[in-house]
Amino acid sequence: GESVGLHLPTLSVQEGDNSIINCAYSNSASDYFIWYKQESGKGPQFIIDIRSNMDKRQGQRVTVLLNKTVKHLSLQIAATQPGDSAVYFCAENTDKLIFGTGTRLQVFP
Amino acid sequence: SAVISQKPSRDICQRGTSLTIQCQVDSQVTMMFWYRQQPGQSLTLIATANQGSEATYESGFVIDKFPISRPNLTFSTLTVSNMSPEDSSIYLCSALWRKEGTEAFFGQGTRLTVV
Numbered sequence: 001g002e003s004v005g006l007h008l009p010t011l012s013v014q015e016g017d018n019s020i021i022n023c024a025y026s027n028s029a030s031d032y033f034i035w036y037k038q039e040s041g042k043g044p045q046f047i048i049d050i051r052s053n054m055d056k057r058q059g060q061r062v063t064v065l066l067n068k069t070v071k072h073l074s075l076q077i078a079a080t081q082p083g084d085s086a087v088y089f090c091a092e093n094t095d096k097l098i099f100g101t102g103t104r105l106q107v108f109p
Numbered sequence: 110s111a112v113i114s115q116k117p118s119r120d121i122c123q124r125g126t127s128l129t130i131q132c133q134v135d136s137q138v139t140m141m142f143w144y145r146q147q148p149g150q151s152l153t154l155i156a157t158a159n160q161g162s163e164a165t166y167e168s169g170f171v172i173d174k175f176p177i178s179r180p181n182l183t184f185s186t187l188t189v190s191n192m193s194p195e196d197s198s199i200y201l202c203s204a205l206w207r208k209e210g211t212e213a214f215f216g217q218g219t220r221l222t223v224v
Contacts, residue, residue, distance in 0.1 A: 034212060034213075041217075041218075042217055042218070043113075043201055043203075043215030043216050043217050043218050044152070044201075044215045045215075046212040046213075046214070049212060089151060089152070093213070095140075095157075096140075096142060096154055096157055097142065097152075097154065097203065097205075097213055098154065099144075099151045099152040099153075099154075100151060101150075101151050102150070102151045
């Protein structure tokens with residue numbers, strides 16, 4: 001069946017370094033993807049999205065890359081800060097949101 | 110951004126009882142969804158709450174266990190029926206403002222513990 005999953009369950013980075021979180025999806029018909037950040041005790045918070053007609057999209061300190069050939073997404077966070085510590089999910093949006101497994105990002109000083 | 114309010118934020122319930130979770134959005138939305146998130150795991154879609162008609166359930170979820178209402182464009186409820194400890198989880202409401210792909214907002218979730 002359809003699935004959206006992640007390669008790394010936990011990512012530890014040093015403050016100031018760049019972080020890269022990866023995600024694989026299986027539905028080649030998907031045309032819209034979203035990255036969410038979830039802090040402890042809170043609901044997911046929108047970070048950035050990308051449509052399938054794009055390869056790259058940039059936000060403030062974040063960049064999402066989409067490789068449709070291998071059905072792969074990545075979220076890049078520049079100059080990672082302690083406040084970036086959270087669980088990150090990719091989600092595939094057709095007429096409903098299907099979430100990936102999630103990656104916990106830990107930022108250490 | 111939009112505000113989605115859920116209540117209760119948490120509850121401890123006896124097995125065999127039912128709990129109804131409410132979700133209120135501060136503006137009219139096209140679609141509303143209910144998710145379950147078990148500890149340390151991702152979000153699993155339970156159902157799409159349809160305004161004025163029966164909800165659309167995902168595989169593994171049934172109406173008798175998770176009845177859903179959506180009487181208007183800003184409000185929905187999810188009931189967890191005949192609860193067992195396996196239903197202990199976080200339940201999240203989500204709202205989508207346009208059907209053709211835009212960001213979905215989430216409530217803060219309801220943490221349910223069944224004892």
